[in-house]
Amino acid sequence: MNYFFCDIDGVLTTGHKFYDKTGLPFSKTFYDKDFTALKELQTLDFKIFFITGDENINRNVLENRNYQVFISRFEEKNDIIKREFKFANDDKIFSIGDDIFDLGMLKMANVPICPSNAHPMILEYCSKQPNGIITKSRGGYGVIAEFVGLYCKNNNINLNYNKIIEIDRKEKF
Template sequence: MNYKTKLNHIDTFIFDVDGVLTDGKVYFFEKEIMRALNSKDGYAMQYASKMGYHIFIITGGYSEDLKRRLLELGIKEVHLRSSNKLKVYQELKEKYSLKDEQVLYMGDDIPDIPVLKQVGVSTCPQDAAIDVKSIVDYHSPLNGGKACVRDVIEQTLRVQNNWLKDAAYHW
């Protein structure tokens, strides 16, 4: 089954943060770590959430400010400091009765590979690690932090005829 056909079955998105929602750069300011998110990714996530899609974050990073912002966008759960992403994914599947074919995951590096190998649609940003790019169904032409999340959400919603509905015109 090709990538676009698989998108018809997606109702759940799971994203990594560093290298996917961000460009992978981490800025240190005294005792704080800062990351920048792309507003196009934020828009697409909140829109998909309003349209009834489930969105989860599984990241090895830690930032309460980041978690707060993502929850404001309608993300269902944000899992920080996740050293075993596959375990978190399996817990989410059980908790929400998810099937692999319903899930699109986007990751960019080696810790994402076990989840990428299990989900229905595996995706990565253009600048993902070569080991990731070699196994995914789709790699976005956009780099991490440069709207690659928007790319896969928009494609999914367009395939399912859920893009640009009335909810699209309001934040």
């Protein structure tokens, strides 16, 4: 089984947040083709989970698309994964994150992935791992789409678009 643990802010979004006068974010920028890429991963039997420190906007966006979201505001992401999942020896873990809060989660992964504008500590970690991937894309500009494209190319995978459309129809938006 392939597991895909994904940070949200700075990976799916640009990491920019627009705040209202209460000091809470009311707007973030996501990239549509990353949502398509996530559906592509589902057709390849990846189990996808999101782990974010900021549930504002993120929880609704991802739950509207039928993904499970874990909130890591007061807990380390790797501790949540350890608590919630039991992995088999042949499971493969993919983790993707951009900031220092993701380091533990990236360290658990067989394939740690980060965007090109990740925090220097994360870039250094991913660059030193044999299976590490640093995308050319910056956060919010197709990081997931680039990873899925690479994965399909490296594994000679042709995607089943009927399956992707089927998944899309079940999403609220």
